[in-house]
Amino acid sequence: MSALPLNALRVFVTAARHASFKDAAGELCVTPGAVSRQVQGLEAHLGVPLFERRHRAIELTQLGQLFLAQVAPALAAIEQAGERVRGLARGSVRVDATPTFALHWLIPRLAEFRAEHPQIEVRLGTSQGPIVKSGAVDLHIRRDPAHFAGLAGEPFMREHAALVCSPRFPGRSGWRTPADLLAVPLVRMRSRPDLWPKWFAAAGLGEAPAAEFIEFDNTILAIQAAVEGLGVALVPRLFVDGLLLGGALVEVPLAAPFASGAYYLIGEGEPGEAARVFAGWLRRRAADA
Known part of the structure; x- marks a missing residue:
């Protein structure tokens, strides 16, 4: 017997998964007639029916179910091997x-x-x-x-959020408790509304104490605002490690960084x-x- 036609096997597995020649055709970007002909050719090659054709529906025969159980994993392994080779070549x-x-x-x-x-x-x-x-x-x-x-x-x-500000920020040497920050501008990101309420709650100040906020769309702008000395920012520390190391920002030691995502x-x-x-x-x- 000649080798099994791989394209017909792929069409068969797709049709069996959908239990529909029409839906299989949609996935494979061919016509339902083309799917039907591929399956008929495979059945002729094997000499057994793989599907029972009903009005607007198909159902695997017992032999079709057995064949699918053997073929589907093998076909998946072939496709995965191809992906790996393409990845290496690319x-x-x-x-x-x-x-x-x-x-x-x-x-x-x-x-x-x-x-x-x-x-x-x-x-x-x-x-x-x-x-x-x-x-x-x-x-x-x-x-x-x-x-x-x-x-x-x-x-x-893991992400941890930390308080940072410019080393030139006025009055920072006088901060002693978390409540001292309520008297200075705080930088807030619209993209991360969760951070300041979590910090306030952890610091024992409630979730929304009276504070002066300067608001920016995203973390990139908030970090730059802190570098420019506009206020104290609460940002993921992993994004400011280089700026802290280089001295453009300093960490405010009023609370340890907390897990934020x-x-x-x-x-x-x-x-x-x-x-x-x-x-x-x-x-x-x-x-x-």
């Missing part, structure tokens, strides 16, 4: 991250990845809010599970080899941070 990983994470954490470390893996190109894009599933991205990086678009996320780094890796499907390598590096680098 030598690139497509990453979508939030702008703040990309600017303040990922980009400063990408030179390390390039030095360790010069054969892999990182194609970095940024977006905010819910993930838009397009198949054009290997790995998404998000903080808010509400933005995962139904995909599974794996946490790879986590960052997740989210893939749209089975990752290629380049994406696996990048994800492994990201986990190790986050553990060292």
Whole structure:
């Protein structure tokens, strides 16, 4: 007997999964007639019926069920092997991250990845809010599970928020208690309304004491406002480590940084080899941070 036709096997598995030639045709971007002909050709090759045809419906025969149980895992393994080979040949990983994470954490470390893996190109894009599933991205990086678009996320780094300000900020040497901050401008981000209420509550000041806020759209602007001396900011510490080290910001020692979330890796499907390598590096680098 000649070898089984791989394209007909793929069509058969798709039709069995949908229990419909029409729906399988929609997924495969062909006509229902083309699906039917592929299945008929496979049945002729095997010499057994795989489906029972009914009015506007199909159902696997007993032999069809047995064949599907054997073929589907094997076909999936072939497709995964192809993805890995394509990933190695392509030598690139497509990453979508939030702008703040990309600017303040990922980009400063990408030179390390390039030095360790010069054969892999990182194609970095940024977006905010819910993930838009397009198949054009290997790995998404998000903080808010509400933005995962139904995909599974794996946490790879914890986030802690800290108080920071410019070393030139007037009067900071006189701060003794958390309540002293209520007398100075506080920098707040519309994108992270949760941070100040959590800090106030942890400091024993209630969730919303009277305070003077200067509000900005996002963390990038809030950090720059703190650098310019506009007020005290409460921001994820992982985004300001370099600025603290360089002296552009100082940490306000009125409270220890508190846990404020986590960052997740989210893939749209089975990752290629380049994406696996990048994800492994990201986990190790986050553990060292």
